[in-house]
Amino acid sequence: MTAEPTTSPSTPPLLEVKDLVKHFPIKSAGLVRRTIGQVQAVDGISFSVSQGRSLGLVGESGCGKTTTGRLVTRLYEPTAGSMKFEGHEIAGLNSRQMMPYRREIQLIFQDPYSSLNPRHTVGTIVGAPMVVHKTVPKDRVKGRVQELLEIVGLNPEHYNRYPNEFSGGQRQRIGIARSLALNPKLIVADEPVSALDVSIQAQVINLLRDLQKEFAIAFLFIAHDLAVVRHFCPEIAVMYLGKIVEVGDRAQIYETPHHPYTQALLSAAPDVKQAAIGGRRERIRLEGDVPSPINPPSGCRFRTRCWKAQDVCAKEEPPLMQIGGRQVACHFAEPLQVVTIESNGTAKAESPSTASPL
Amino acid sequence: MTETLEKTDPKAQPDDRGDEPFLVVEELTVQFPTYDGLVQAVTDLSYSVKLGQTLGIVGESGSGKSVSSMAVLGLHDVKRSRLTGSIRVGGTEVIGAGDQVMRKIRGNDVAMIFQDPLTSLHPFYTIGSQIVEAYRLHNDVTKKAAKARAVEMLERVGIPQPDRRVDDYPHHFSGGMRQRAMIAMSLVNNPKLLIADEPTTALDVTVQAQILDLIQDLQREYGSAVVMITHDLGVIAEISDEVLVMYAGRCVERGATKQILTHPEMPYTWGLLGSIADTTGDPDKPLVPIPGTPPSLLNPPTGCAFHPRCTHRDKVEGNRCVTDLPELRKGRYDGHLMRCHLKDPDVIFEEEVKQEVLG
Numbered sequence: 061m062t063a064e065p066t067t068s069p070s071t072p073p074l075l076e077v078k079d080l081v082k083h084f085p086i087k088s089a090g091l092v093r094r095t096i097g098q099v100q101a102v103d104g105i106s107f108s109v110s111q112g113r114s115l116g117l118v119g120e121s122g123c124g125k126t127t128t129g130r131l132v133t134r135l136y137e138p139t140a141g142s143m144k145f146e147g148h149e150i151a152g153l154n155s156r157q158m159m160p161y162r163r164e165i166q167l168i169f170q171d172p173y174s175s176l177n178p179r180h181t182v183g184t185i186v187g188a189p190m191v192v193h194k195t196v197p198k199d200r201v202k203g204r205v206q207e208l209l210e211i212v213g214l215n216p217e218h219y220n221r222y223p224n225e226f227s228g229g230q231r232q233r234i235g236i237a238r239s240l241a242l243n244p245k246l247i248v249a250d251e252p253v254s255a256l257d258v259s260i261q262a263q264v265i266n267l268l269r270d271l272q273k274e275f276a277i278a279f280l281f282i283a284h285d286l287a288v289v290r291h292f293c294p295e296i297a298v299m300y301l302g303k304i305v306e307v308g309d310r311a312q313i314y315e316t317p318h319h320p321y322t323q324a325l326l327s328a329a330p331d332v333k334q335a336a337i338g339g340r341r342e343r344i345r346l347e348g349d350v351p352s353p354i355n356p357p358s359g360c361r362f363r364t365r366c367w368k369a370q371d372v373c374a375k376e377e378p379p380l381m382q383i384g385g386r387q388v389a390c391h392f393a394e395p396l397q398v399v400t401i402e403s404n405g406t407a408k409a410e411s412p413s414t415a416s417p418l
Numbered sequence: 419m420t421e422t423l424e425k426t427d428p429k430a431q432p433d434d435r436g437d438e439p440f441l442v443v444e445e446l447t448v449q450f451p452t453y454d455g456l457v458q459a460v461t462d463l464s465y466s467v468k469l470g471q472t473l474g475i476v477g478e479s480g481s482g483k484s485v486s487s488m489a490v491l492g493l494h495d496v497k498r499s500r501l502t503g504s505i506r507v508g509g510t511e512v513i514g515a516g517d518q519v520m521r522k523i524r525g526n527d528v529a530m531i532f533q534d535p536l537t538s539l540h541p542f543y544t545i546g547s548q549i550v551e552a553y554r555l556h557n558d559v560t561k562k563a564a565k566a567r568a569v570e571m572l573e574r575v576g577i578p579q580p581d582r583r584v585d586d587y588p589h590h591f592s593g594g595m596r597q598r599a600m601i602a603m604s605l606v607n608n609p610k611l612l613i614a615d616e617p618t619t620a621l622d623v624t625v626q627a628q629i630l631d632l633i634q635d636l637q638r639e640y641g642s643a644v645v646m647i648t649h650d651l652g653v654i655a656e657i658s659d660e661v662l663v664m665y666a667g668r669c670v671e672r673g674a675t676k677q678i679l680t681h682p683e684m685p686y687t688w689g690l691l692g693s694i695a696d697t698t699g700d701p702d703k704p705l706v707p708i709p710g711t712p713p714s715l716l717n718p719p720t721g722c723a724f725h726p727r728c729t730h731r732d733k734v735e736g737n738r739c740v741t742d743l744p745e746l747r748k749g750r751y752d753g754h755l756m757r758c759h760l761k762d763p764d765v766i767f768e769e770e771v772k773q774e775v776l777g
Contacts, residue, residue: 120622121593227711257478258649262693262707269704284622287695291705314697326697328627330652333696333776335679345631346624348578349592 072147073108074278075132075246080105080141080151082127086354100353101127103302104141106380109246114272114279116293118286118325122350123299125282129248132280133167134158145246163193166239170251172231176223182209182234183219189241208237213267229260236267240275248280253288265291286329290314298322301361302353308386316395318388320344321362326398344398360391368392438509439466440643441490441611446503446513448485448494455716459485461667463503467660469610472637472644474658474675476651476690478712482667483647487613489513490645491530492520508610526556529604533616535596539588545572545599546584553606571602575632594625598632605636612637613645618653630657651694655679660753663687666713666723669746673754680776683749683763684756685730692775706774722759730766734759 083098102124109115117125130136132143134150143151150161166189169175176185186205190196196204206216212233223231232252239247252268253261265288272279283289289296290310297307298321306319317323327344346365351357359377363369372391380387448460460482467473475483488494490505492512505512507528510519532538540548549568550561557564565584572580575598588596597617604612614633618626634657637644646657654661654675661678663671663686671684682688692706710727713719725731725739738744738759746757750764760766 120624229711257712258651259478259689259693259708260711262695262705263709265695266704266707285695286623287697290697290701291695310701324624328623329697330626330650330656331697332651332655332679332691332694334698335652335655343627345627347628349594349625350622 074111074146075109075280076142076144077108077132078106078142078144080128080131080143081139082124082131082136083139097354100302100356102131103356105299105302105304107297107304107307109278109280111245112272112276112278113295114281114293116289116296117280117282117299118284118289118296119299120284120325120350122301122353124302124353125284125299126250128299129167129250129280129282132246133165133248134162135167159193163195163242164245166242166244166247168232168235168239168247168249168252171255172228172235173223173255175235176231178223181220181222182214182226185223185234186237186241189238193242195242204241205237208240209234211240211271212237213263227260228256229263232256232260232264233267236264236271240271240277243275244277246278246280248282250282251284252281254283254285261288268292286314286326287331298325301350301356303361303389304380304387305362305389306386307380312384312386316397318383318386318393318395319362319390320366320368320392323396323398324365360389362390438506439468439471440508441467441645442504442506443486443490444504444506446486446489446505447501448482448489449500450498451500452716457715458667458718459715460489463664463667463669465662465669465672467611467643467645469643470637470641471660472646472658474646474648474654474661475664476648476654476661477664478649480712480715481664482715483664484615486664487530487615487645487647490611490613491524491528522556525552525604525609526607527609528611528613529607529609531597531600531604531612531614531617533619535593535600535620536588538600539596541588544585544587545591549584549599549603549606552603556607567606568602571606572599574636575599575602575605576628577602593621594628597621597625597629601629601632601636605640608640609642611643611645613647615647616649617646619648619650626653633657651679651690663690666718667715668723668757669755670724670758671749671754671756672746673749673751673756677749677751677754681749681751681754681764681767683754683760683767684758685728685760685763686724688767688771688775689727692771722757730760733766734761 080102081104082102083100085095086097086099087093088096107115117128119125127136131138138151141151142149145161183202183205186208187201190201190204206219209216214230214233253264256264269292271277281289281293295309296313297304300321306322313322317326324344324346348365351364357364359375360373363373378389378391380389383393444464446460446463450457450459463486465473477483489501490512492515494501501513503513507523510523546565546568549571550564553564553567569580569584572584577583577595577598591599618629621629630653648654658675661673661675662669665686671678671682671687678687682691689708693708695705708727713723719726721740721742722744731739744757744759746755749756
């Protein structure tokens with residue numbers, strides 16, 4: 061595994077997001093619905109996705125990863141910040157101006173049960189984007205739908221069936237076929253496999269990998285499962301409470317994570333194969349839960365659960381700093397090998413005395 | 419704090435039944451008659467768990483893992499299900515037992531933690547009152563004493579400020595705290611057997627790690643038996659002593675955790691291991707999924723239920739995978755059982771599958 065360059069300087073990134081903010085107002089009850097607070101779901105994040113590559117967005121529930129996906133697809137209106145798609149600003153465009161970009165940016169949803177209309181046939185569902193955007197003449201829609209069904213590994217003859225006749229994995233394939241209908245350049249995949257059984261998860265991940273290779277589609281891959289993201293994305297951004305805390309390529313994030321949160325997340329993820337070959341990981345056990353995004357901690361947002369936290373963490377918010385090709389937002393960033401497997405198959409884990417016990 | 423926990427065990431059944439494990443399930447079959455036909459949810463399942471031990475039951479959705487454990491608590495409606503076989507909890511037969519017997523067992527000798535703590539806690543009652551109810555049902559104590567016990571249990575499972583939080587409602591708690599409250603409730607009567615049905619599936623990984631640690635700590639403290647039901651082999655690897663792999667309602671492989679993870683001898687287990695994305699190893703190597711989908715239990719495949727998805731069935735002579743159900747037979751290691759026609763699955767695994775699956 062070699063560290064690939066984040067973006068080659070010659071080609072501009074397909075999607076460039078800068079200081080993106082999304083605050084949801086909280087209104088008081090009563091006639092005069094005054095705004096009494098803000099849910100700071102996404103609070104100033106920047107990242108970019110290059111043509112035909114994929115960026116993984118990882119974090120726990122409530123960290124703002126889904127909100128980010130919905131901002132990029134413009135299902136939410138950003139509070140502030142800029143999003144450039146192929147160099148064109150798409151934040152703040154009205155729905156008519158947005159139309160051509162909607163064709164280029166598509167979404168795959170988490171739940172294959174609620175994201176397909178139960179009253180529509182598969183043909184109607186997958187064909188709908190083409191009808192709406194008039195990309196294919198009406199008489200050719202059916203042929204194109206069947207082509208797409210075949211691409212995602214479904215029987216093209218199932219064109220007239222309803223979603224309830226399919227299993228969860230097959231439904232997710234229908235959702236994927238729909239997202240491919242307009243030949244998008246970017247697909248935002250929001251937890252595309254987390255609702256599926258393990259054996260089916262692998263099928264869908266492999267399908268997405270094949271599609272990416274074949275059609276050179278860029279992915280913004282949102283997931284809570286570190287292992288799944290690792291198998292799909294060469295670059296990974298870790299989010300915590302509305303902020304990006306660490307960005308880097310796969311090797312940097314998984315082999316030498318610098319941010320304490322990335323380290324904790326990695327050490328908490330159970331890994332069967334590693335257990336099977338006798339590997340051991342350090343146990344970093346975080347206390348408590350993610351704080352509320354309505355009133356996030358001052359300074360570094362992770363400090364309330366961090367074992368390295370000191371006074372400066374409460375006062376100053378650490379910026380994303382460049383450390384050897386990666387970006388980390390921590391005052392005390394240092395590498396920690398969470399998992400060490402030696403070449404002879406035996407694993408070694410050096411336990412940090414600083415790790416907080418449960 | 420712990421001494422009060424230990425002495426309040428009024429049931430104190432003598433363990434004089436020789437060496438019989440605390441939970442013994444023998445040839446359990448659960449079927450549900452429906453309009454579409456008979457759903458064969460669990461077929462011929464046998465296992466046992468000793469006190470102080472953890473058994474992990476792993477399988478995909480619809481493999482019968484939850485149905486079999488609900489049978490232990492007698493949670494199936496007798497009018498809508500057919501149960502045969504035998505389940506003994508501490509020597510008491512559960513199948514066919516009346517409501518009186520079951521009420522004594524439920525929440526007392528045997529407790530269950532469910533997957534979704536929000537739907538398994540009552541939204542109208544405070545956390546405290548729900549724990550108090552569970553405690554007073556089996557113990558003749560005053561409300562005040564029961565509440566003190568509830569506070570003590572909340573503290574034990576790591577809820578901050580338990581004396582205040584005891585009066586909160588479930589919606590005041592976060593997902594991880596709710597699951598802790600569920601665990602506090604299930605452990606309030608010092609059960610000898612804890613059945614945890616996907617207890618961490620709805621939780622984030624950092625919280626999952628906390629809950630798994632908590633269950634292990636509590637098990638060590640009270641020496642209870644634990645049945646951990648999950649679809650996640652990672653959880654199994656962390657917590658269980660023994661693993662039972664289920665497919666289409668049957669046990670297809672059983673053995674010590676280490677053995678099952680390093681020397682599995684059943685193609686379905688190979689497939690499960692190959693499907694899992696990992697955090698080490700070569701990320702560019704594609705995963706090895708199991709082709710196809712799990713079968714319908716209305717009409718399970720003939721012979722070995724896994725044969726339509728099995729990539730090794732051409733190695734068995736004479737199409738036996740399609741016609742004959744393989745017996746659950748001994749594997750290479752002690753206590754290892756597997757259900758497969760392959761003559762030497764351990765050799766096939768070492769030579770062909772291991773590299774692909776374990777990387």
